[in-house]
Amino acid sequence: MNAVPGITLNDGNTIPQLGFGVFQIEPEDTAEAVSEALRIGYRHIDTAEMYANEKEVGDAIRASGLDRSEVFITSKLSNAAHDPRDAREAFDRTLSDLGFDYVDLFLIHWPLPMLYGGDFVSTWKTLEEFDSDGRARSIGVSNFQVEHLERLAAETETVPAVNQIEVHPYLTNEAVRSYGREHGIATEAWSPIAQGAVLDDPTITKIAEKVGKTPAQVVLRWHIQRGDIVFPKSVTPSRIKENFEIFDLELGSEDMEGISALDRGEQGRTGAHPDTFAYAPN
Numbered sequence: 001m002n003a004v005p006g007i008t009l010n011d012g013n014t015i016p017q018l019g020f021g022v023f024q025i026e027p028e029d030t031a032e033a034v035s036e037a038l039r040i041g042y043r044h045i046d047t048a049e050m051y052a053n054e055k056e057v058g059d060a061i062r063a064s065g066l067d068r069s070e071v072f073i074t075s076k077l078s079n080a081a082h083d084p085r086d087a088r089e090a091f092d093r094t095l096s097d098l099g100f101d102y103v104d105l106f107l108i109h110w111p112l113p114m115l116y117g118g119d120f121v122s123t124w125k126t127l128e129e130f131d132s133d134g135r136a137r138s139i140g141v142s143n144f145q146v147e148h149l150e151r152l153a154a155e156t157e158t159v160p161a162v163n164q165i166e167v168h169p170y171l172t173n174e175a176v177r178s179y180g181r182e183h184g185i186a187t188e189a190w191s192p193i194a195q196g197a198v199l200d201d202p203t204i205t206k207i208a209e210k211v212g213k214t215p216a217q218v219v220l221r222w223h224i225q226r227g228d229i230v231f232p233k234s235v236t237p238s239r240i241k242e243n244f245e246i247f248d249l250e251l252g253s254e255d256m257e258g259i260s261a262l263d264r265g266e267q268g269r270t271g272a273h274p275d276t277f278a279y280a281p282n
């Protein structure tokens, strides 16, 4: 049985703990990959304006014959649109590209503390508008460090429902995860298999052999048992299926701890550092 558990967010909404990510899927390949994921049973898709494939995500969901309410859709604000007026336009564009009148979850993609005079607070207040008018059922952030979350707590009303951050066995990101745990912010782990980099690790391959699963399944299961939300990306049908089949095993505490001990701290980070990332598309 592959029943994906739901995680209840701090606003009462429920998100499927396992979803499907579409970062770096070319627009022309996106509808096929998302259709395959929906066929296998995924009901949660993670996209972003900066992935340039929201339209194809919407097309695949419509073509699946599933009701809109059966699929949880997340999208994210472009780094180019933090100014409130731009953010309103960008959100309209996201809904129009998806072809739906709401998203389940909308995130600030990056805090960009070195751009916009360091102001992500007015951006967050703009997301609160989308939440109030019902066009974003939940709102959250991505790549926020503890100090960014503390600033939102001090200066705004709404606690983000989620914080989507880089987490995998080589970067367990404990400080940010534990702030989230203490303040009711669910952690979403991006690049959950470090884009494949952790799959040859001997600790992981040994556990995989022992439990009769693949390294990717073991790592995704580790995330699930830690309580994080994951959405591995793949354009390969056999892997899309493999990544979904992680609910018929339970890792013991020794294996869980062994994987967590692979943490390399900052050296394990594969993506940009949120404190210094300052990219905005034209």
Ligand SMILES: NC(=O)c1ccc[n+]([C@@H]2O[C@H](COP(=O)([O-])OP(=O)(O)OC[C@H]3O[C@@H](n4cnc5c(N)ncnc54)[C@H](OP(=O)(O)O)[C@@H]3O)[C@@H](O)[C@H]2O)c1
Pocket (backbone or CB within 6 Å): 020, 021, 022, 023, 024, 046, 047, 109, 142, 143, 164, 165, 189, 190, 191, 192, 193, 194, 195, 196, 199, 216, 217, 231, 232, 233, 234, 235, 236, 239, 240, 242, 243, 271
């Ligand atoms: N908020 C952010 O800033 C941010 C940043 C990065 C990612 N994300 C989100 O997180 C999602 C997942 O992260 P990601 O795409 O960076 O990386 P990922 O899911 O950790 O890894 C994807 C890579 O691993 C391969 N792969 C997938 N399943 C596999 C398996 N079972 N065995 C072996 N290889 C496998 C894929 O290859 P093939 O596709 O060739 O099969 C692809 O190259 C993204 O799609 C996006 O939704 C968010």
